Amino acid sequence: MENKKNFLSKEKITKQNRIWVRIASVCNNRCIFCLDSFAQNWTFPEENEIKKQIKDWYKKWYDNRVIISWWEASVNPKFADYVRYSKELWYDRVQTVTNWNMYASEIFCKKVFEAWLEEVTFSFHWHNETLHDYLVDTAGAFKKSLKWLIYIKKNYPHVIINIDIVVNKINIKFLPDIIKFFMKLWVYEYDILQIIPFGRWFQENKEKLFYNIEENIKYLQDTWKLSKVPGMYMWTNRFPSEAFEWYEDLIQDPRKIKSEVMWEWKHHFEPFIVSWWEIKQDCFWIACEFCFLNQYCNDFIKNRDKNKLESDSSYEIIRWEEFPSQVYEKYWEKKEDFIKYLKDIDKLLINIPKCLWWTGIYESYNDIREEKTLEDYTYKYINNLYRKKSLRCNSCKYNKTCEGIHINFIRSYWFSILQPEL
Ligand code: SF4
Ligand code: SF4
Incomplete structure (x- = not known):
């Protein structure tokens, strides 16, 4: 019954018009599981192009949400302008996903929250400095991100804060503890992401990061259990649905695949389908057994x-x-x-x-x-x-x-x- 209630309320959110706008081909972390590190070229897309996307993808009569991201959106000097522009177009919600670790400052917060940024997703992959910094391959990242999370909670209490965690062999056993740590800071919304075999993970760190879901099902189930805590909102991404027996409300909406293959990795999948699989993806065969697709x-x-x-x-x-x-x-x-x-x-x-x-x-x-x-x-x-x-x-x-x-x-x-x- 509880499961049913949860996904019926999530259904309303998935009916939203959600768009992802990429404003930076650069990131100031070097996560060892990064999907796209090889595609980063230290540029920002043209302002006109970004604004056109924000404008064109708005849908009248829908609940519209724009997520300004990728790779680290906050390093784009025009970040606050895009937030303001989205609000001027009447987007219902403007969100970003960030590590916040270099650029953040009181002045920066004032600028983006006055432009009406309403939701911030922080990436944390551990609940202490040593392993978070190791996973994001950036010294001091944990302390900085935590500092800004606490600062925003205190000074901008209307802003919704959630946390995304990329699950891997190093943190899987501690996943429930990571969430409990941030619950103590009154964060009650989580996006739990399964690692996937693209980019740095597969090419450089496969042995370190790959884990077997069946062997670790206990830790996943202990994590899913926390989704039942009153007030908790948990989303999951790219996990095989078999991991959710008894917690089926957490299975990702099947239509999410559209945004993966028709949007984020279109360049990767289109030749495969159009050529009737004559042109195979680079990852074909070698990585399939680890892949949710x-x-x-x-x-x-x-x-x-x-x-x-x-x-x-x-x-x-x-x-x-x-x-x-x-x-x-x-x-x-x-x-x-x-x-x-x-x-x-x-x-x-x-x-x-x-x-x-x-x-x-x-x-x-x-x-x-x-x-x-x-x-x-x-x-x-x-x-x-x-x-x-x-x-x-x-x-x-x-x-x-x-x-x-x-x-x-x-x-x-x-x-x-x-x-x-x-
Ligand atoms: S339990 Fe049902 S779904 Fe599963 S293998 Fe048997 S017949 Fe198929
Ligand atoms: S070819 Fe294999 S690794 Fe590549 S996306 Fe498809 S299933 Fe995943």
């Missing part, structure tokens, strides 16, 4: 030669619904009623695992030959192919051939709807 990339290859199932009155295809609230509207709120609904359908069911209905037949997707765009595949993947199983499925006799069920049914009825047969 494994299913996205591999489903494209797996499905590309298969035919799409055409509608037929002898079967019923169970596809996704955009939001869990729509799953409840179309089907039922309780998983028992949903299971009964499936059992009462007098047709072959498609896309339902054998533990819920006997056939275990899945629809594949491939009209990619006609519609070869990144957008097209991404939407089709999210709608049709984004199916998941539980870690418990490893013991199920159907595991090898089973594809599970669409992620939004997991988010709606939890993993416990899946019942392994031994």
Whole structure:
């Protein structure tokens, strides 16, 4: 019940028009897990270009949020101007993600908060100096960031402060303690990010930073438990959904993949899809086993030669619904009623695992030959192919051939709807 309440309230936030505007190709930390360190060239995009993006991406009648970031936005001398400009265009919320470690000062805070910066996400990856500074590869970073966090809390109490933490082999066992430390400073909103195999992490620090999720599930679950503390807001990013059994409200909205592949790493994925995987990403194969996009990339290859199932009155295809609230509207709120609904359908069911209905037949997707765009595949993947199983499925006799069920049914009825047969 608690899970359901949480994600229905998160659903409202994910319906926002959220845009990310990059204003600096430079960062003053050197995080050892940085995704994009190789792409930094110490320049700032043109002012006109930035303002055009802020203006063009605003959507009338939506709740609009702009996140001014990347890499370290606060080093751009025009940072406060972009904050003010966004507010003048009536953005409902202006947010930044920052390490705040060099540039911050009382004058700087006055300038950006008077321009109406409303939300600041600080990156902290440990709760003491030694290991935070090691992870961000910058001496003195922890002390400086902490100082400015406390300063802003005290002097600008209306500003929303949250913290993002990149989870890796070095900090995974201490993740609950890191959060508890910052809770003592009255920070109750967290963005927990799974490390991904791009940039410095994979090329320079793979052995140091990679961790196995299954072996560390206890620490993750202890962390997710903290999301139930009253007043706490926890978001997660790029984790495999299997890590959230019993905490399914924390599974990332499946549409978030759009911003990864169609926005942040478009240059990386577009050639792969458009060339029908003749042009592979640099990371292909060597990094896939560590990557949360494994299913996205591999489903494209797996499905590309298969035919799409055409509608037929002898079967019923169970596809996704955009939001869990729509799953409840179309089907039922309780998983028992949903299971009964499936059992009462007098047709072959498609896309339902054998533990819920006997056939275990899945629809594949491939009209990619006609519609070869990144957008097209991404939407089709999210709608049709984004199916998941539980870690418990490893013991199920159907595991090898089973594809599970669409992620939004997991988010709606939890993993416990899946019942392994031994
Ligand atoms: S799954 Fe895709 S994005 Fe991830 S490492 Fe493999 S090819 Fe690259
Ligand atoms: S328990 Fe898991 S592997 Fe077994 S049929 Fe259900 S979804 Fe498939």
